[in-house]
Amino acid sequence: MLTLRPATADHGPTVARIYVDSWNDGFQTLMPTAVLDDGRIARWSETLAGGNWWVAEVDGVIAGFVGIGPSRDPIDPDLGELDTIAVDPPYWRHGVGTALMQKALEELAAQYDEAILWTLANYPQGQTFYTKTGWTQSPETRDNGHQVSYRRTFNER
Numbered sequence: 001m002l003t004l005r006p007a008t009a010d011h012g013p014t015v016a017r018i019y020v021d022s023w024n025d026g027f028q029t030l031m032p033t034a035v036l037d038d039g040r041i042a043r044w045s046e047t048l049a050g051g052n053w054w055v056a057e058v059d060g061v062i063a064g065f066v067g068i069g070p071s072r073d074p075i076d077p078d079l080g081e082l083d084t085i086a087v088d089p090p091y092w093r094h095g096v097g098t099a100l101m102q103k104a105l106e107e108l109a110a111q112y113d114e115a116i117l118w119t120l121a122n123y124p125q126g127q128t129f130y131t132k133t134g135w136t137q138s139p140e141t142r143d144n145g146h147q148v149s150y151r152r153t154f155n156e157r
Contacts, residue, residue, distance in 0.1 A: 001058070001059060002056060002057070002058050002063075002095065002096065002099055003056070003057050004054050004055070004056050004057075004099060004100070004103050005054065005055060005057070006051070006053070006054055006055075007048040007053035007054055007055045007065055007067075008048060008049065009045040009046070009048050009049040010045075011044075011045075011048055011055055011062065011065070012041050012042070012044040012045025012046075012048055013041050013044075013045075014055075014062045015044045015048060015055070015062070015065050015086075016036055016040045016041040016043075016044040016045075017036055018062070018063075018064060018065060018086055018087070018088045019034070019040075019044065019065075019084070019086050020034045020035065020036040020040070021088060021089055022064075022086040022087060022088065022089060023086070025089045026089075026123075026125065026126075027120070027123070030120055030122060030123060031120070047067070048067075052067055052068050052069050052083075052107065053065060053066070053067040054066055054067075054100065054103050054104075056087075056096050056099055056100050058091060058094070058096065062088075063087060063088050063090075063091040063094075063096045064085070064086055064087035064088060064091060064096045064097060064100050065084070065085075065086060065100070066082070066083075066084065066085040066086075066100040066101070066103060066104045067083040067084050067085075067104075068080060068081065068082055068083055068104050068107050068108050068111075068115075069081055069083050070112075071115075071116050073118065073142060078112065078113070079112060079114055079115065079116055080108040080111060080112030080114065080115035080116070081115060081116050081117065082104055082108070082115060082116075082117035085097065085100055085101060085104065087100070097129065098133065101129075101133045102133075105133070105134070105152070108152070108154065109154040112154065113153065113154055114151060114152065114153045114154065115151065115152045115154070116138070116140075116149050116150070116151050116152075117130065117135065117149065117150050117152075118142065118147050118148070118149050118150075119147065119148060119149075119150065120146065120147060120148075121141070121145060121146055121147060121148045122146075127148075127150075130150045131150075134152055135150035135151065135152045136150060136151055136152070137149070137150050138150060138151045
């Protein structure tokens with residue numbers, strides 16, 4: 001059974017591990033290998049304590065997480081951002097990512113008229129997922145074109 005609930009600082013170690021595992025398995029040779037260390041765990045614990053983060057549990061086991069907030073690039077408090085969405089690799093293609101995205105979209109729509117996300121330009125798995133969940137690629141790029149953005153407009157707040 002899949003359930004979603006607000007993330008807390010106590011989820012930091014598990015979220016950090018899922019982040020590292022999904023990063024390394026998903027990006028493989030596209031990005032440098034991420035390392036799970038005390039610093040990363042501390043940063044995730046602090047981030048999760050700030051709110052606007054949720055975990056997905058499958059039969060009581062945390063299987064993924066998602067977070068939103070105001071846009072950081074461009075810096076715009078009126079533009080929302082899908083900060084991070086990650087699913088533990090054993091739970092890929094089991095509906096966890098879709099459920100997390102639905103939660104993020106509901107929360108973004110409640111707080112913003114429009115939202116942005118950033119992903120690697122050469123990452124078709126992510127780009128396909130974002131398109132299937134209603135995001136549209138926009139012309140903005142960063143990091144010398146290595147990252148592309150997607151936008152989503154919400155009809156009502």
